[in-house]
Amino acid sequence: MEGYNFAYLDEQTKRMIRRAILKAVAVPGHQVPFGSREMPLPYGWGTGGIQVTASILGADDTLKVIDQGADDTTNAVSIRRFFARTAGVRTTTHTAEATVIQTRHRVPETPLRQDQIIVYQVPQPEPLSRLEPSRVQTRIMHALGEYGLMHVKLYEDFARYGQVSISYDYPVMVNGRHLMAPSPIPAFDNPKLDRMPALQLFGAGREKRIYAVPPFTSVRSLDFDDHPFHAIRAPHACGLCGATDSYLDEVVADDRGRRLFVCSDTDHCAMRREAGHVGADSLPEAAE
Amino acid sequence: MIAEVVAPGALLSARSLALHFGRIAALRDVDMDIWPGEVLAIVGESGSGKTTLLNVLSGTLSPDCGSVACRNAGGVVANVHSMPAPALRALHRSEWGFVQQDPRRNLRMNVSAGGNVGERLMAQGARHYGNIRAEAARWLETVEIDPSRIDDLPRTFSGGMLQRLQIARTLVTRPSLVFMDEPTGGLDVSVQARLLDLIRSLVARLHIAVVLVTHDIAVARLLADRIIVMQDGSVIETGLTDRVLDDAHHPYTQLLVSSVLTA
Numbered sequence: 365m366e367g368y369n370f371a372y373l374d375e376q377t378k379r380m381i382r383r384a385i386l387k388a389v390a391v392p393g394h395q396v397p398f399g400s401r402e403m404p405l406p407y408g409w410g411t412g413g414i415q416v417t418a419s420i421l422g423a424d425d426t427l428k429v430i431d432q433g434a435d436d437t438t439n440a441v442s443i444r445r446f447f448a449r450t451a452g453v454r455t456t457t458h459t460a461e462a463t464v465i466q467t468r469h470r471v472p473e474t475p476l477r478q479d480q481i482i483v484y485q486v487p488q489p490e491p492l493s494r495l496e497p498s499r500v501q502t503r504i505m506h507a508l509g510e511y512g513l514m515h516v517k518l519y520e521d522f523a524r525y526g527q528v529s530i531s532y533d534y535p536v537m538v539n540g541r542h543l544m545a546p547s548p549i550p551a552f553d554n555p556k557l558d559r560m561p562a563l564q565l566f567g568a569g570r571e572k573r574i575y576a577v578p579p580f581t582s583v584r585s586l587d588f589d590d591h592p593f594h595a596i597r598a599p600h601a602c603g604l605c606g607a608t609d610s611y612l613d614e615v616v617a618d619d620r621g622r623r624l625f626v627c628s629d630t631d632h633c634a635m636r637r638e639a640g641h642v643g644a645d646s647l648p649e650a651a652e
Numbered sequence: 653m654i655a656e657v658v659a660p661g662a663l664l665s666a667r668s669l670a671l672h673f674g675r676i677a678a679l680r681d682v683d684m685d686i687w688p689g690e691v692l693a694i695v696g697e698s699g700s701g702k703t704t705l706l707n708v709l710s711g712t713l714s715p716d717c718g719s720v721a722c723r724n725a726g727g728v729v730a731n732v733h734s735m736p737a738p739a740l741r742a743l744h745r746s747e748w749g750f751v752q753q754d755p756r757r758n759l760r761m762n763v764s765a766g767g768n769v770g771e772r773l774m775a776q777g778a779r780h781y782g783n784i785r786a787e788a789a790r791w792l793e794t795v796e797i798d799p800s801r802i803d804d805l806p807r808t809f810s811g812g813m814l815q816r817l818q819i820a821r822t823l824v825t826r827p828s829l830v831f832m833d834e835p836t837g838g839l840d841v842s843v844q845a846r847l848l849d850l851i852r853s854l855v856a857r858l859h860i861a862v863v864l865v866t867h868d869i870a871v872a873r874l875l876a877d878r879i880i881v882m883q884d885g886s887v888i889e890t891g892l893t894d895r896v897l898d899d900a901h902h903p904y905t906q907l908l909v910s911s912v913l914t915a
Contacts, residue, residue: 508737508741512776515774519767519784520764523766524803588779
């Protein structure tokens with residue numbers, strides 16, 4: 365820890381970020397601007413998430429970092445090690461043991477509890493960005509609650525493809541008031557955000573915005589009355605643990621076109637295998 | 653605080669409007685009223701303040717002095733320029749409509765015809781895809797666009813079709829008052845005639861009040877119940893269309909009427 369302030373950021377910066385977080389919690393789904401700092405990792409790698417985590421981390425916290433559901437990818441490993449070094453906090457890969465979870469692109473399969481905080485890394489906090497290029501205009505639309513444009517996009521998807529073509533970062537209505545980008549999590553994870561017991565914080569470093577969903581807040585995915593939202597999942601069982609209800613990654617298994625579907629949440633998959641669940645593709649391994 | 657006065661039974665009343673752009677007087681002491689279901693044409697040469705008047709009436713521009721008051725469907729009277737922005741935007745989305753000379757300014761060119769017509773419905777809270785689509789198809793048919801083109805992008809449409817699509821998009825929420833800025837400008841004569849015919853029948857059937865800005869006396873004669881003639885920002889003559897055009901009192905109006913080419 366020597367040579368660093370606790371959790372890397374100086375105390376004034378943490379104070380400024382905490383103020384933004386408090387404001388964000390007070391107005392669920394509203395994007396609060398903050399003075400994003402240079403961090404020792406590139407934009408797009410989680411500069412927003414890492415700043416939020418740094419300002420809420422305490423000495424007795426246990427941190428878990430996931431990237432696309434996995435605990436062992438470069439991004440997850442380096443951010444976890446960063447905080448182990450600069451804050452000296454305990455780290456874990458088990459969802460149930462963590463008090464703070466920083467995530468990129470997934471929500472853990474294990475349901476979160478009230479004493480946990482989940483921090484999302486957000487590349488683009490503005491859900492209307494692809495439809496209305498002017499931030500002045502989108503801010504007016506948020507202020508007046510004019511979200512007809514988002515439904516025009518959904519209408520176009522149904523008219524052209526017969527379904528909504530958004531598979532990740534699927535826009536949600538928070539607390540019946542603010543349209544929010546849930547960060548690029550798969551639409552499959554959207555229902556988990558609704559009335560989640562844990563506090564959800566979203567940090568966008570490059571775009572300099574923080575927003576939040578307080579515990580037990582309604583988060584509704586946009587849809588039409590006659591075409592209700594439904595989560596899309598690959599129609600397979602996990603090849604390693606046999607789970608049929610988790611979100612799956614498709615992995616190329618060899619050079620003969622064999623493909624393997626495995627849980628994207630590595631912790632969830634490992635726990636199931638420990639509990640004795642076996643998938644179709646893990647049999648040869650077990651025989652070795 | 654400006655008093656909110658709407659003439660009895662009127663939808664919109666303007667009193668002593670004045671607006672200057674620097675030293676140029678765009679509007680001088682303009683008074684006017686619009687009643688439900690009537691078509692009011694504002695005619696005059698370019699630079700006479702027609703479009704400025706339209707923008708002031710619709711709340712897009714604020715006058716230097718004078719007031720515009722409107723009455724909504726619930727009978728509530730409000731001042732167009734002092735009402736909160738959300739209320740004015742809501743009015744423009746539902747009870748009012750604006751038809752531009754260039755339909756590309758109003759339409760979303762990268763959204764299908766059906767999406768364009770459905771946008772105002774969705775902005776008002778319609779959330780049933782089937783109903784929105786059925787309503788859009790019905791409106792395309794009403795404005796004589798083949799409903800099978802509901803999923804086509806507007807850029808595949810001709811100029812006349814674009815203008816009709818804009819009209820469908822504007823009228824889908826059944827507005828009580830529509831502002832039209834040269835709706836037939838830039839179209840060839842046969843397309844113009846068809847469009848005028850369409851506007852006339854729709855306006856009569858749906859009982860819509862229209863404020864129509866045009867420099868074309870023939871368009872005014874065909875569509876309008878009443879006419880306002882403008883010159884240099886002032887209203888110089890007003891009255892029933894036939895009276896003004898057949899028996900013009902003001903020398904400028906006489907000049908305007910006599911300068912129309914008859915084929």
